[in-house]
Amino acid sequence: MRLTRFFIRRTLQGILVIWGVVTIVFLLRFITPGSPIDFVAPIDASPELRQSLAENLGLDKPIYQQYGEYIFNLIQGDMGYSFQRGLPASEIIFRRLPATLELAIAATVVAITFSIPLGVISATRRNEPVDYVSTGFSLVGISTPNFWLGIMLILVVGVQVEFLPTSRRIIGFGGALELLVTEQNFLGLRVWLSHIILPAVTLGTYFTALIVRLTRSGMLEELGKSYVEASRAKGLPETLVTYKHVLRNTMIPIITVLGLQLGTLIGGAVITESVFDWPGLGTLVIESIRQRDWPVIQGAIIVIGLGFVVINVIVDALYAYLNPRVELE
Amino acid sequence: MAKVGIVLLVGVILVATFAPFLATQPPQEQNLEDSNIPPAGLTYSSEEIAFVDGERQTVTNTVQGSLDHPLGTNQLGQDIYSRTLYGARTSLAVGVLGTVIALLSGVTVGLIAGFYGGRVDDGLMRFADIMLAFPALVLAIALIGLLGPRTLEIPDPFVAAGLADGMPETFTLPLTVTLVVALVNWVWFARIARGEALTVREKNYVKASRSLGASNRRLMLKHVLPNSLTPIIVLATIQVAVIILLESSLSFLGFSGTNLSWGFDINQGRDLLATSWWISTVPGLAIVLAVIGINLVGDWLRDALDPDIGGERGGM
Numbered sequence: 008m009r010l011t012r013f014f015i016r017r018t019l020q021g022i023l024v025i026w027g028v029v030t031i032v033f034l035l036r037f038i039t040p041g042s043p044i045d046f047v048a049p050i051d052a053s054p055e056l057r058q059s060l061a062e063n064l065g066l067d068k069p070i071y072q073q074y075g076e077y078i079f080n081l082i083q084g085d086m087g088y089s090f091q092r093g094l095p096a097s098e099i100i101f102r103r104l105p106a107t108l109e110l111a112i113a114a115t116v117v118a119i120t121f122s123i124p125l126g127v128i129s130a131t132r133r134n135e136p137v138d139y140v141s142t143g144f145s146l147v148g149i150s151t152p153n154f155w156l157g158i159m160l161i162l163v164v165g166v167q168v169e170f171l172p173t174s175r176r177i178i179g180f181g182g183a184l185e186l187l188v189t190e191q192n193f194l195g196l197r198v199w200l201s202h203i204i205l206p207a208v209t210l211g212t213y214f215t216a217l218i219v220r221l222t223r224s225g226m227l228e229e230l231g232k233s234y235v236e237a238s239r240a241k242g243l244p245e246t247l248v249t250y251k252h253v254l255r256n257t258m259i260p261i262i263t264v265l266g267l268q269l270g271t272l273i274g275g276a277v278i279t280e281s282v283f284d285w286p287g288l289g290t291l292v293i294e295s296i297r298q299r300d301w302p303v304i305q306g307a308i309i310v311i312g313l314g315f316v317v318i319n320v321i322v323d324a325l326y327a328y329l330n331p332r333v334e335l336e
Numbered sequence: 337m338a339k340v341g342i343v344l345l346v347g348v349i350l351v352a353t354f355a356p357f358l359a360t361q362p363p364q365e366q367n368l369e370d371s372n373i374p375p376a377g378l379t380y381s382s383e384e385i386a387f388v389d390g391e392r393q394t395v396t397n398t399v400q401g402s403l404d405h406p407l408g409t410n411q412l413g414q415d416i417y418s419r420t421l422y423g424a425r426t427s428l429a430v431g432v433l434g435t436v437i438a439l440l441s442g443v444t445v446g447l448i449a450g451f452y453g454g455r456v457d458d459g460l461m462r463f464a465d466i467m468l469a470f471p472a473l474v475l476a477i478a479l480i481g482l483l484g485p486r487t488l489e490i491p492d493p494f495v496a497a498g499l500a501d502g503m504p505e506t507f508t509l510p511l512t513v514t515l516v517v518a519l520v521n522w523v524w525f526a527r528i529a530r531g532e533a534l535t536v537r538e539k540n541y542v543k544a545s546r547s548l549g550a551s552n553r554r555l556m557l558k559h560v561l562p563n564s565l566t567p568i569i570v571l572a573t574i575q576v577a578v579i580i581l582l583e584s585s586l587s588f589l590g591f592s593g594t595n596l597s598w599g600f601d602i603n604q605g606r607d608l609l610a611t612s613w614w615i616s617t618v619p620g621l622a623i624v625l626a627v628i629g630i631n632l633v634g635d636w637l638r639d640a641l642d643p644d645i646g647g648e649r650g651g652m
Contacts, residue, residue, distance in 0.1 A: 020465075023462070024465055024466050027463075027466035028466065028470065031466075032478075035478065035479075035482060038482075038483070039482040039483065040483070040484060146628060146631060146632070147624065147628065149631060150577070150624050150627035150628040150631055151620075151623075151624050151627075152581050152584050152585060152588075152599070152620070152623055152624075152627075154584075154585060154588050154599075154602070155584075155602055155616070155620035155623065155624075158602065158605075158606060158609065158616050158620070159616075159617070159620065161609060162609045162613055162616075162617070166609050166610045166613075267468070269471075270468070270470065270471040270472055270473075271471070271472070271473075273471040273473075273474065274471040274472055274473025274474055274585075275473070277471075277473055277474055277477065278473065278585050278588070278589065281589065289474075292474060292477065292478070293477065293481075293589065296477065296478060296481035296482065297481065299482075304478065308474060308478060311471060311474055312470060315470070315471065
């Protein structure tokens with residue numbers, strides 16, 4: 008019951024946020040210098056042709072009417088037609104979405120796998136060599152722009168050693184899985200994995216570093232509390248104390264910060280995609296901005312905002328699950 | 337570690353300020369005959385097929401790096417050392433100016449929201465939520481890509497005074513970038529200022545001075561603001577680092593409007609990684625060193641000023 012009310016409340020808030028995003032994205036077109044027609048019409052187009060193009064695209068209507076129609080269509084899942092490609096914007100966007108999702112998830116997996124053990128070791132062996140290495144790594148990690156890290160990885164792993172492919176995405180995870188199930192063929196999965204490793208490491212490094220820092224400082228704070236001493240005194244094994252009690256209490260603030268940093272993950276995905284020629288939403292947004300392909304720009308940004316809101320609700324729920332003291336308000 | 341941070345930070349500030357004296361040649365000067373020279377002490381050999389007297393031959397070109405171009409040159413024959421020095425100006429100017437604008441607007445909004453509470457607070461904070469719901473880099477790319485990269489030419493005082501002849505007469509400040517990075521980062525300051533205002537306004541001394549007839553404006557400036565300064569200073573330090581990273585990403589994607597920036601130079605070397613790897617490597621190292629310096633100083637400030645500040649780093 009408590010959870011249902013929480014979800015209803017958060018969904019309503021989410022809708023409000025998305026409405027704000029839609030409105031800002033919509034208004035963006037009107038504060039942008041130059042008419043979209045300039046990018047659609049041929050350079051030597053006659054005023055009549057320009058006029059009929061504008062009518063065709065619905066750009067000649069008053070702004071409030073365009074806004075109303077845009078929202079009305081959006082609710083039905085219609086984002087309009089791409090100015091440049093003659094396809095529905097939603098189709099273009101959803102074709103690109105899996106690539107970005109795969110990249111973001113892979114980066115998160117990389118980050119969590121490496122960061123939490125590293126942070127725990129760093130805190131439990133404070134001021135030992137392993138702690139210095141880990142603190143040093145995390146400082147460099149949060150200070151390195153990910154596009155440059157990507158380029159350096161391409162330089163070292165791709166160009167010098169020629170160990171891994173450095174661009175494109177030959178096959179999606181879905182396709183690779185299908186190949187495995189229908190033909191028992193591992194090749195698809197191997198190709199997918201070899202292409203996603205470098206982008207995932209590039210995008211994941213900042214988060215690995217961030218979580219190591221958070222885990223270390225959080226653990227150190229928790230380790231000083233009296234319940235830790237009490238658990239030890241009653242004879243609990245050290246591993247149990249560390250992982251079951253201390254780490255669990257440390258996770259709460261970490262999840263909060265990670266929720267707030269999701270925007271960074273998505274922003275980072277945009278630039279990582281452009282370094283590795285990854286055919287996701289990020290490269291799509293950049294291409295569309297360069298071509299002033301408004302329906303695609305608007306649609307892609309709305310989808311990104313929507314994803315962000317959804318993940319935030321999930322993070323909040325996870326937060327409440329880990330810490331029952333949290334009021335679901 | 338704080339010392340290392342201060343050394344790095346002071347180093348970057350000095351380099352940015354005195355770039356015209358330290359540079360060995362104007363950063364924009366092209367010299368195609370000297371293109372793709374490796375850094376001093378390194379040699380680079382390439383083989384190319386040429387026709388000598390009508391016959392196909394493989395010719396080996398060896399280029400030797402020298403102290404004329406200590407960090408080598410790019411494909412246009414521009415001196416990477418000089419460009420990296422000037423790049424520090426762009427990064428630091430955008431980082432500091434962007435943070436100051438974000439700080440002033442964010443703190444104002446946050447103080448008003450926290451101090452008045454009620455509807456004002458609700459409205460402002462919902463708006464802040466919408467801003468937070470948005471990946472800053474995506475918003476920044478959209479705004480700059482669409483508004484167009486405006487720049488501001490600021491005369492270089494050293495060159496104007498005739499102290500550094502031949503160096504660029506003006507410094508190009510990427511104006512749109514500065515405003516946009518401030519616009520996507522003010523929310524973090526607003527949240528902190530609001531939180532502080534909420535706690536401070538309930539304190540007895542504030543109530544006392546209100547009952548003595550102090551105006552809201554006076555209460556905010558005299559009592560609330562000074563008490564919120566510590567976390568704001570710490571956040572501001574970290575934000576400079578975050579904004580420098582954001583600026584480099586934007587200029588890497590070609591959205592900044594200046595071609596004297598670390599991010600821009602990294603992008604220039606991207607297609608030449610297999611041969612002239614130093615073009616992308618050097619400016620990237622500069623970013624990493626500068627940002628490490630700022631982060632170390634930020635960590636140190638946080639520990640020194642207030643060990644209780646929760647929450648690591650603002651968003652990017």
